[in-house]
Amino acid sequence: MTEFAIEREGPVVRVGPERPHPERTALVEARGALLYWDVLDPRSHPAALYGDGQAPPVHPAAEIHDLDLAADWLWEIYGPEAAAAILSGAAAIATEADSPVLQAARKLADLRWIEAWWPATHVVTLSAQAIGGPRAREGLPPSYEAVVPAPSVGLLRAEAACRTAEVEHLLDDDEAVERALDFDPAAITALESHPVLGSDARDLADELADLAENYGVVLRTSPAPARPEDWTLAAGGDTGAGPALAEGEAPVDWASVPQGLVDIAGQARWSLTHRGGASVITVEVPAAPKARDATLTARIGGAGIALHHDRDTGMFTGEAQAPQGFLRLPTAQRTLHVYDPAFATGDAGADPDAQARRDALIVYAYQRVLASDAGLAIEAAAVGVDLP
Amino acid sequence: MVQGIAPSAAVPRGMLIADAWAQLGDAVAPLSNPSGRPLARTVKLLLDPLVLRPTMNARFAGGVVAVEHVDALRAAILDAGPALAATAAWFQLVKKARRRAGITEGHPQDLYFQRCFELAHEHGDPRSAEGAARIAAEAVAEVHAERGEVTVDRLRGFVTDPERAAELAGLLRSAWADRSDEAVDAAPHPGLAAFLEHCATGPDRDLWKTLARKRVGTAEAAALDRPSVARGYGLTGRERPVPPEIGDRASKRRLPKPFDRSIMERLFAAFTAVFQRESMGDIPALVVGEIHRSAAPWQLAEESSRITMALGRDAAKGLDAPIEAVPASDANARLLSRWSRESYVQRVLRLPDAAARDVPDDLRDDVLGVDRAYLRRLWARLHGRELRGEATEADDVWDLLDGVLRSVVMDQRDRLRRSLEREGDRA
Incomplete structure (x- = not known):
């Protein structure tokens, strides 16, 4: 049972709680309203998302800015009675209504969230207690190292295109399906021959081909992706350095970097060494699983350092001469701040909730990986299929 | 029947349409989405303009339909059932013909839906029409000629x-x-704000005609020749427009x-x-x-286009600083609200901050000066409509004003996303 209070402020009608933090928001832009699910809502436990249909439906909160437009489809999301209550000025709704359209909308929101915020990491230490859920906890030591693999963006977009077509009649964007079909389907083609997931991939490919024809989209094709050995390796070259004079570490604010570059559980590390008469600051940031190439910027004690992706070590690394007086700076000013200058201004203030939120999302994602039916993209990542 | 329709004073139109549509069954599947609802374009291109005609049948307009008209709406759709089934069958044939002709350009629903509805009326159901495959092939060839x-x-x-x-x-x-350079009184015409107050909910058709008769759009163009005005609107990079x-x-x-x-x-x-x-x-x-x-005012030929430019200018006011903006009209408030939602949506989608140093300059300018990007897109839309001979009426204005901002916003999202994909190539 979903119970939501309704607030009306001017032209806006809000059903349920306020917008969650962007990092934990799974969103659908409907005609006349934003629909959002809080990814960390306890009812969003993986078993409820792609489960066997036994879990009660999880309804989104909504911020309705045009009631007249939303009237067209509110009944499909909340059921006819709750929709009538929203339209007629009620102060609260309670609903258990489920529908294929609600499920498709939720999956679409979920897929978009994964694409934006899925916290992939090579290694993270989790406590079994945090994982929760009897099935997940069974046989685990109290604390252990876990991997959250990165799903294929191509598979995510393929699934999202199909879910978009199922709810196209309630979306704000009248070209949503065409836009959703604008991606590289190489991942599906590659997965079609997989012994276990192949048949799902072939179904998905058929569905996409139908959509492409009905919407007049020519699916993109691209040359085969570069294989790891085709890449030239960045030079390592930190030989000859003395011992570190000072060092430190800090988490990377993931709102300052785009998806897929930085290992979300990794710490950015800096160290100061003497080399050939100069003080050199070296910075290393663990790259995300399957990270692409990019250049990040590290700021510390007034120095700006460009970090390049080194595929050999799986790190973004860079170094620069230390500014005068670096060692005399108070520790607080020797805080390492990493951002992508193509993504953020680097001026983001500190967010005291960031770490807890991130930890919770990593646990959530790990639960998804353990769940038996987590959607094709997550399943393929969980069994370790390497896809673009 | 879609879940019980409760006996209340009004019923959501979308629910009634979904209900009647479901009764038409598999015959209309080619016009439906995978959830079994009529496609958005089925409603826009077939049901609304050709079956329900809400502009003429006010009782079928709006988000909810009064309970006494529920049966009439359902009957209108069910009566059109055979024609819609035939339209769907023609659409399948036309798609086949298009595939055979190797045509990939254009949106099949936009291009053929209404043509298929015509074919359904001329020839009935293609399964019993002689030479249906040939007719479909000709229809495709006709649409794509020239x-x-x-x-x-x-x-x-x-x-x-x-x-x-x-x-x-x-x-x-x-x-x-x-070009006449008569001095026109450039005081903003009060009719513009009045029209913007209601264009989203119930456009004032008489006021629209008055604005056209008084050539308010033309008068509003006079300021464009003053220094920096057209540039401030984003319509030119020069101090003043030149030939x-x-x-x-x-x-x-x-x-x-x-x-x-x-x-x-x-x-x-x-x-x-x-x-x-x-x-x-x-x-x-x-x-x-x-x-x-x-050489014409707003560099557009029709008075209706010029009025729409003046309306768009006023409706987009404050988009470049939405937090401080005090809405001057309902339309202005709606556009401001869309744009302020957009910054949240962009963070949810984890798109780059346009102010970031390495975001391409033209993209940053378009995002931070969205009011100018907006007027440019609006001009291009109106220009296109003029070339196609599409009149702009009072009822079209809000769809245009809102649709242009949505289109600008979606375009900016695509460009922001692509700017990240290109990042790897620069590294």
């Missing part, structure tokens, strides 16, 4: 023909020399701002952006028309 690069080539051939160069240049000179070149080349990428586009670029942009060339005139008439249009 399209493609040929037309752009002919345009380029015409404007670059040395024998015509002097004539066209002379025409352009005299069109600009004849365009005739031009001899154009490319889809990096078109100049509207008033800085050559005659060739203006026509080229409309040719490639919109896929309805059959409704445009022939090349010489298009070029001469464009020359005259370039």
Whole structure:
């Protein structure tokens, strides 16, 4: 049972709680309203998302800015009675209504969230207690190292295109399906021959081909992706350095970097060494699983350092001469701040909730990986299929 | 029957349509989405304009339908059932013909839905019509005749023909020399704000006619010739608009701002952006028309387009600083609200901050100066409508004003996303 209070402020009608933090928001832009699910809502436990249909439906909160437009489809999301209550000025709704359209909308929101915020990491230490859920906890030591693999963006977009077509009649964007079909389907083609997931991939490919024809989209094709050995390796070259004079570490604010570059559980590390008469600051940031190439910027004690992706070590690394007086700076000013200058201004203030939120999302994602039916993209990542 | 329709005073229109549509069964599946609902374009191109006609049947308009009209609405759809089933069958045949002809350009639903509805009325159901496959193939050929690069080539051939160069240049000179520079009272006309107050909910058709009769759109254009005004609107990069070149080349990428586009670029942009060339005139008439249009107020030919530019200017006010903006009208408030939602949506989607150092300059300018990007897109839409001979009426205005901002926003998202994908290549 979903119970939501309704607030009306001017032209806006809000059903349920306020917008969650962007990092934990799974969103659908409907005609006349934003629909959002809080990814960390306890009812969003993986078993409820792609489960066997036994879990009660999880309804989104909504911020309705045009009631007249939303009237067209509110009944499909909340059921006819709750929709009538929203339209007629009620102060609260309670609903258990489920529908294929609600499920498709939720999956679409979920897929978009994964694409934006899925916290992939090579290694993270989790406590079994945090994982929760009897099935997940069974046989685990109290604390252990876990991997959250990165799903294929191509598979995510393929699934999202199909879910978009199922709810196209309630979306704000009248070209949503065409836009959703604008991606590289190489991942599906590659997965079609997989012994276990192949048949799902072939179904998905058929569905996409139908959509492409009905919407007049020519699916993109691209040359085969570069294989790891085709890449030239960045030079390592930190030989000859003395011992570190000072060092430190800090988490990377993931709102300052785009998806897929930085290992979300990794710490950015800096160290100061003497080399050939100069003080050199070296910075290393663990790259995300399957990270692409990019250049990040590290700021510390007034120095700006460009970090390049080194595929050999799986790190973004860079170094620069230390500014005068670096060692005399108070520790607080020797805080390492990493951002992508193509993504953020680097001026983001500190967010005291960031770490807890991130930890919770990593646990959530790990639960998804353990769940038996987590959607094709997550399943393929969980069994370790390497896809673009 | 879709879950019980409760006996209340009004019923959501979408629920009634879904209910009636479900009763039509598999016969209309080609016009439905995978959830079994009529496609968005089925509603927009078939049900609304050809079956329910809410502009003429006010009882079928709006988000909810009064309970006494519920049966009539359902009956209207069920009565159209056979025609819609035949339309769906024709659509399947036409798609097959399109595939056979190797055509991939254009949106099949936009291009063929209404043509298939016509075929359904002319020939009935294709399964019992003689030569249905041939008819479908002809329909496809007809829709796609006179399209493609040929037309752009002919345009380029015409404007670059040395024998015509002097004539066209002379025409352009005299069109600009004849521009009336009568001093018009530039005080904003109160009718504009009044129209914006209701255009989203119940457009005032009489007021629209009054605005046209008083040539308010033309009057509002007078200020464009003052220093920096047109530039402030984002319509030109110059201090004041100057006569365009005739031009001899154009490319889809990096078109100049509207008033800085050559005659060739203006026509080229409309040719490639919109896929309805059959409704445009022939090349010489298009070029001469464009020359005259370039010298007209707002560089648009129709009074309705000029009024819409003035309305768009006022409705977009404050988009560049939405937090401080105090809405001057309902339409203005709605656009401001869409834009302020957009910053949240962009964070949810984890798109780059446009203010970041390495975001391409033109993209940053378009995001931070969205009011100017908005007026440019609105101008291009109105220009396209004029070339296709589509009238702009009171009822069309809000769809245009809102649709243009949505389109600008979606375009910016795509560009922000692509700027990240390109990042790897630069590294």
